[in-house]
Amino acid sequence: HSNRVMWFQEFFPPNVCPINAKANTFYGIMFDAGSTGTRIHIYTFVQKSPEKLPEVEGEIFESVKPGLSAYADQPEKGAETVKTLLDMAIDAVPPHLWKKTPVVLKATAGLRLLSEEKAQALLSEVKEVFEESPFLVPEDSVGIMDGSHEGILAWITVNFLTGQLSGQNQQTVGTLDLGGASTQITFLPRFEETLKETPGDFVTSFEMFNSTYKLYTHSYLGFGLKAARLATLGALNMEVVDGQMFRSSCLPKQLEAEWHFGGVKYRYGGNKEGETGFKPCYLEVLKVVKGKLHQPDEIRGSSFYAFSYYYDRAADTNLIDYERGGVLEVRDFERKAKEVCDNMERYNSASPFLCMDLTYITALLKEGFGFRDNTVLKLTKKVNNIETSWTLGATFYLLQSLGMTY
Numbered sequence: 001h002s003n004r005v006m007w008f009q010e011f012f013p014p015n016v017c018p019i020n021a022k023a024n025t026f027y028g029i030m031f032d033a034g035s036t037g038t039r040i041h042i043y044t045f046v047q048k049s050p051e052k053l054p055e056v057e058g059e060i061f062e063s064v065k066p067g068l069s070a071y072a073d074q075p076e077k078g079a080e081t082v083k084t085l086l087d088m089a090i091d092a093v094p095p096h097l098w099k100k101t102p103v104v105l106k107a108t109a110g111l112r113l114l115s116e117e118k119a120q121a122l123l124s125e126v127k128e129v130f131e132e133s134p135f136l137v138p139e140d141s142v143g144i145m146d147g148s149h150e151g152i153l154a155w156i157t158v159n160f161l162t163g164q165l166s167g168q169n170q171q172t173v174g175t176l177d178l179g180g181a182s183t184q185i186t187f188l189p190r191f192e193e194t195l196k197e198t199p200g201d202f203v204t205s206f207e208m209f210n211s212t213y214k215l216y217t218h219s220y221l222g223f224g225l226k227a228a229r230l231a232t233l234g235a236l237n238m239e240v241v242d243g244q245m246f247r248s249s250c251l252p253k254q255l256e257a258e259w260h261f262g263g264v265k266y267r268y269g270g271n272k273e274g275e276t277g278f279k280p281c282y283l284e285v286l287k288v289v290k291g292k293l294h295q296p297d298e299i300r301g302s303s304f305y306a307f308s309y310y311y312d313r314a315a316d317t318n319l320i321d322y323e324r325g326g327v328l329e330v331r332d333f334e335r336k337a338k339e340v341c342d343n344m345e346r347y348n349s350a351s352p353f354l355c356m357d358l359t360y361i362t363a364l365l366k367e368g369f370g371f372r373d374n375t376v377l378k379l380t381k382k383v384n385n386i387e388t389s390w391t392l393g394a395t396f397y398l399l400q401s402l403g404m405t406y
């Protein structure tokens with residue numbers, strides 16, 4: 001790329017600037033249909049030399065709320081939200097590359113929890129939107145993603161962005177993702193013992209960038225942050241009787257409110273007369289996680305990358321900087337949970353669920369996965385300005401399957 005500055009360059013963002021649109025630049029569009037929102041990621045890649053991994057030159061990211069599952073009974077309206085986001089890609093990708101730019105949507109836990117019929121109705125409306133667009137629509141371009149792939153692809157993203165998947169001496173790092181409806185844990189086991197002690201369906205071999213990775217990964221459906229709220233309230237998978245009230249010691253005493261999740265209305269509130277605070281709350285939350293998750297010994301001493309709701313709740317309570325993220329230990333979540341739960345009136349203006357959320361995160365990490373108090377968590381939203389999301393790994397995988405990269 002020459003250093004000449006052309007008069008038109010300042011009118012274009014770098015990724016659509018004509019002078020930068022070279023033969024070795026290509027694009028990929030990946031939609032994340034999550035339980036709480038739908039997001040588009042438009043990636044620009046540059047293949048600098050045929051034997052090296054492609055580089056991610058940029059990402060355009062936009063999101064809408066609520067997620068597709070909120071449109072379970074209006075699939076066309078759901079697909080409209082996808083169309084709005086896809087229109088951004090028309091502006092971002094140079095027209096001569098539209099036909100070569102693949103577009104894919106993968107849905108996660110929100111759609112996994114819907115009936116097959118409702119999920120399929122939504123997906124086929126989305127497929128129509130794709131087919132009316134000028135982009136490349138591969139086979140299986142719209143579907144529900146396997147839970148194991150969700151964890152693996154996020155692991156690929158983080159380890160690619162931190163440079164661990166190229167060259168010698170790879171020191172990969174495990175990943176923790178906490179969504180609204182499900183949660184994932186993924187790492188590359190270092191010890192034979194770990195593989196021996198692990199149930200077969202927790203280990204998946206995955207081929208990427210000419211290497212095969214045998215990863216420990218699992219997605220726990222119903223253990224996302226919002227699903228865990230319902231489970232703590234005793235309302236998950238319940239036939240809700242009209243007007244029924246669900247109470248918890250993790251909520252402010254005087255609170256009484258309503259909440260819509262997965263198309264159902266729930267009434268919830270605090271323990272008016274009874275106990276509130278960290279101790280009773282922890283016991284409540286413990287019932288949700290205790291004995292429900294597999295605990296691999298190997299992870300106790302290693303550090304993990306954590307994102308999504310781990311990041312959001314840590315940032316909400318100033319444990320980390322909202323923009324830059326930070327490094328924490330598991331015990332920091334517990335300390336903050338105690339502070340919030342034992343002073344709920346002081347945190348009134350924040351979400352009424354802050355105490356419950358922090359307590360759940362603490363219990364999930366300690367009693368669920370079996371992490372130690374001093375396990376180090378690296379909280380990141382972005383690495384080198386690219387979102388830490390399974391979507392980048394999924395886009396690489398897509399490009400590889402289309403023969404656009406090796």
Ligand SMILES: Nc1nc2c(ncn2[C@@H]2O[C@H](COP(=O)(O)OP(=O)(O)O)[C@@H](O)[C@H]2O)c(=O)[nH]1
Pocket residue numbers: 032033034035036037039067108109110178179180181182183224307308309310312380381382387388389
């Ligand atoms: N770092 C990062 N977090 C994201 C991105 N997209 C969604 N999230 C987070 O994911 C969480 C919501 O989970 P969601 O995907 O809706 O639910 P799921 O279907 O259970 O995985 C929130 O904490 C979001 O901030 C992204 O591109 N990058």
Ligand SMILES: [Ca+2]
Pocket residue numbers: 034035108179180
């Ligand atoms: Ca997600």
